[in-house]
Amino acid sequence: MTRLLFFLCLLATATQAQKLAVTTPTCEYQHNPLGLGITTPRFSWVLTATRRNVLQTGYELVVSRDAGFRNVVWKTGRVKSDQSVLVSYRGPALTAGEKYYWRVRVWDNGGNASAWSTAQSFEMGLLQPGDWTAAWIEPGLPGDAVNKPAPLVRREFTLGKPVATARLYITAHGLYEAHINGQRVGDAYLTPGWTSYNKRLQYQVYDVTPLLKTGVNATGVLLGDGWYRGNLAWADTKNIYGSTLGLLYELRVTYTDGTRQVITSDKQWKSNTGPIVRAGIYYGEAYDARLEKTGWTKTGYADAGWQGVKVAEGGKDNLVATYGPPVRKHETFRAQKIIHTPKGETVVDFGQNLVGWITLKVSGKAGDRVTIRHAEVLDREGNFYTDNLRAAQAEVVYTLKGGGQEVYEPRLSFFGFRYIKVEGYPGTLTTENISATALYSDMPSTGSFSTSHPLINQLQHNIRWGQNGNFVDVPTDCPQRDERLGWTGDAQVFARTAAFNRQVAGFFNKWMHDVAADQQADGRIPFVIPNVLGQNDAASTGWADVVTIIPWTMFQAYGDTTFLRQQYPSMKAWVDYMERNSQHDLWNTGFHFGDWLFYRPFDDNDGTSAVTDKYLIAQCFRANSVQLMINAATILGRQDEAQAYSSQLKKIKDAFLREYATPSGRLVSGTQTAYVLALQFDMLPENLRAQAADRLVANVRQYGNHLTTGFLGTPYLCHVLSQTGHTDVAYDLLLQETYPSWLYPVKMGATTIWERWDGQRPDGTFQTPGMNSFNHYAYGAIGDWMYRRITGIRNAAPGYKHITIAPEPGGNIQQAAAELVTPHGSVSSAWKKAGAAFTLDVTIPANTTAEVVLPGAAGKKVIETRTALEQTGFAQKTTGSDITVTLGSGTYHFQYE
Known part of the structure; x- marks a missing residue:
């Protein structure tokens, strides 16, 4: 009997422990990454548990050179901590090109221990220029130039023993597509991607072990003009980064007996042209199948008539490992x-x-x-x-x-x-x-959103597809015309929406490194990144402020302090540039795009264009960037700088009131954008905020519940209305179906977001063709309001460690649901109205806490699952007509009427 009880106790303990598990382990946001260039990689994991109110109280991490964890490089022992996101490696220096394995286990606040996570791996890239042995080669083709046939380069090589592992390290001047023994290497396209090439050229790493064989092997690489030397921007601009295509190729083979061999790009390669007779980002592609070189990437191909290659002097100091998604x-x-x-x-x-x-x-x-x-x-x-x-x-x-x-x-x-x-x-x-x-x-999908309103659902569809089509390695302004450039203003206004729909940490991290790389010595930020325009095309308000807005946005979304620290010098350089070039604390010099593509009526002579003073806008965005510097400096422990910027901010706001507002709070520009930015960026004292919000509402009503904002005002419009107690007006704008509105393009059959509110007019005619993209994500920034206000999912702490779920039902929407995969796991909110009855279902991930607001629940009998709210023991408070409850992890069902 005693032995039976002992066995049952063991079984119960094991069952309890199995309720706590570690899932979704990642290293630098990636699953088993190859070619890391980060010497102190960070590890993240998600806790799952079947019970409520689970918090991590400790973890143990182990890093080893083998999957059996016998050759341990670093182990933490049991660490008392609730951190499960971006835990930094603190062991001995990692070796270039080496593979490591890691695993983690955790303990929770119920005294339970998880099992070890499944073994994960990460593999270091080549960390220094001296780690490379390959040389740059260039096709030896006469007349090779932009818009000419795409070069092919190839060689054969012999492997004398069975292969255990093989890695290909590769990059190019131009685009490349690699093959080994007739098979394509990897599934990435447009490699090596687009960066500020002369400062940062990415290389990729591929596991090519399955493609190789003992004996003779063949490899071939197709090269293309791409962004490197092809036409970009306007006036037939080409050869921006160089005029000659090149290849850097290093194949490292480890045999089963432990010996190694390296095959590199060198003078043994040969070159020719093939069936792609012309290709370019703006042009497209011309392919003549009669010119195919059948079998050119396989062994035994007769290449006697091919040209040699030139071993070039290209450097390796600008090579960087790929961080963003391919x-x-x-x-x-x-x-x-x-x-x-x-x-x-x-x-x-x-x-x-x-x-x-x-x-x-x-x-x-x-x-x-x-x-x-x-x-x-x-x-x-x-x-x-x-x-x-x-x-x-x-x-x-x-x-x-x-x-x-x-x-x-x-x-x-x-x-x-x-x-x-x-x-x-x-x-x-x-x-x-x-x-x-x-x-x-390839950004993982993280967010979903739907409502009972078909047009809003189509709007969300359009937002996602606007993001898909314009996130092709860089955040482009439009993917179809002769532009496709990384406009900074467009990216910053959409960043929060982007971070809901997809996991964009790596995408923006990669691109923001180019923002810093192309930042000018005096601190100015170019209009487009990578900068393919000119040195003077820089420093426009709302565009240059990408340098402060996106790092802070990514910190809020992912809790990534390292990214914030890396970008801090770039942030500071831009804010200090504005300070040096301001007059009497006013940022009122230089060129600014202003509230780009704001509302203009079809007859632009009727005086109703929503023109907002560009320097008023500049002062507001300057104040916001300084506030973000204060925030960042505080997070990073730079208290002296935070204090200095706080003093600067007061002067900026005082100057704003002197220059742009009357004593009663009327702004020199009476537009929606002017009042939205003044309220969003806290430019007005508390006693003037209510009247400013009233003026904003009056303006919206004056235009028949239509918006008139452009690129810089639109992202904040509905947020400001909600923050000032006018969510009903925000719904009126969101649900407006006639021009100008978000749903007008939807009614016109749009499947992506338009660049202009009236890209196609009701009579079927088009706006000016000089600037009229039908796939342009900027106005899709309304998504952030929909997710945060309609379904109420907001981060109350960076990385969603603490969460707010505060839905604000309105309009004629009867139900709405959203789910977001946060760094800690999935959070969801779904509500439904049926007559007087209201239900709200929420899920809070383990290792987080949440404040859940039950709208209009005060004074009503609220049931959570099958228990009256007052009997649940949840901490709660009543504010106006709402009840707020404090919850730990778990799934909850509330209903009341």
Whole structure:
């Protein structure tokens, strides 16, 4: 009997322990990363538990050179801590190119211990220029230049023993696509990505062990102009970073007996051209299948007629490991229908404005040529419309080789389109002959949001697809015309929305390093990053402030203090530049875009354009950047700087009141944007805030419940209305269906966010084609308000360690639901109204706490699951008509009426 009781006790203890587990272990936001360039990597994990109110009280981390954890490099022992996000490695220096394994276990506030997590790994990249043995090589092709045939380079090599592991370290001047023994290396596209190449050139690392064999092997690499030397920006600008394509290739092989061999780019390689006769970011791709070099990436290929290569003097000091997510293929769209337009064009509709490319299936004679052009919209007559692409040709030209069905898709460019026009297709084109594939940075989806309102759901769809299409390695302003540049203002206004929809920590970390790299010596931030414009194209308010806004936004979303610390000098340089160039504490010099693309009526002579003084805007954004410096300095323990910036901020706000406001609080610009920014950035004393909010509301009502804001005012408009007690007005704006509004493009059939409120007018005509993208995420910043206010999910502490769930139902929306994967796990909020009854379901992840606001619950009988609220023991307080309860982790169901 005693032995039975002992056994049962052991079983109960084991069962209890199994309720606590470690899941989703990551290193630097990645699962088992290859090629880390960070010498003190950080580890994160998520706790899962079946009971409520679970908090981590301790953890133990172990890092080893082997998966069996016998050759331990570093172990923490049991650490008393609730930290489960971005725990830094503190062991001995890590070795370049080496693989390490790690695992973690945790203890909770119930005295339970988890099992060890599954073994994870990370592998270091090449950390110093001297870690490389490869040399830069360049194709030895006469006449190699922009818009010429894409070069191919190849070589064969022998491996004398069975291979245990093999890693390929590779980068290029230009784009590259690598192959070994006839198989493509990896699934990333447009590599090595776009950075400020002369300062930061990424390299990639691939596990190519399965591609190799004992004996003779072959490797081949396709090169393309890409962003490196191809046309960018305007005025036929090219060769921005260099005029010659190049390859850096280092294949490190470890044999089963422990010996090693290295195959590098050197003079043994050969070069030629192939079927891609022209390719460019704006141009597209021309492919002549008759020029294919069949088998050129396999052994035994006859390359006697190929040219040699030039061993170049390219340096390695600018090489950096890849940190951001690679560009990969994602959704595939079948052709929805084939349209024969009034002009007689053959047009294919994919039903979604996307970024990527088509896959063509075609049969015909050698020399038959199929031309495909890309467009976002049809005109009001139903014809193919490309005027808004400006100088971008955005075309594919495919020349058949003949002899059966041929399948083709581009590789050295990308396109923004919903429609394609097909010319020269031999035979009858059907929907089975063509499809489209979306291409964007591989950022995990983290957020979902839906409501009972179909148009709002479509708006959310459009926001996500605007993000997908414009997050192609850099945050672009539009992915279809002759631009596709990393506009800083667009990125900062959308950053919080972006961080809900997808995991963008790595994406923005990579890009913000280029912001710092391209920052000018005096502190100015260029309009676009990487900077391909000019030295004078910099320092515009709301654009340059990306340098303070995004690091702080990422800190709030992910709790990443290291990223904040890395960007701090860049933040400081910009804020100090504004201080040096201000006059009487006013930031009122230089060029500023202002409230870009704000509302202008169709007849711009009626005096109702919402023009906001650009220097008023500048002063507000300057104050915000200084406030973010105070915040960052405080977090980083720089108290003296925080105090100095606090003194500066007071002077800035005092100057704002003297210059831009009357004693009663009327602003010199009576626009929505002026009042929104003054309120959002706390430019007005407390006694003037209520009247300012009233003026804002009056303005909205004056325009018939329409917004009039542009890029800088729109992100904060509904937030300010809610913060000042006017959520009902925010709903009126959100649910407005006529121009200008968020739902007007939705009603017009949009599947992405438009650049302009009236990109296509009600009569079917278009805005000026010089600037009229139909895939531009900036106005999608309303998403942040929808997630934070409609479903109420907000971070009360960086990284969602503490959470607020405070839904604010309104309008004619009867139910709404959202889920967000935070660094600590999934948080969700779903509410429903049915007559007088209201239900709210929330999930709080383990190792966090939350304040949950029950709207309108005061004085009502509230039930949580099956227990009256007053009997649950939850800490609670009543504020106005709402009840706030303090909760630990778990799932909760509230209902009342």
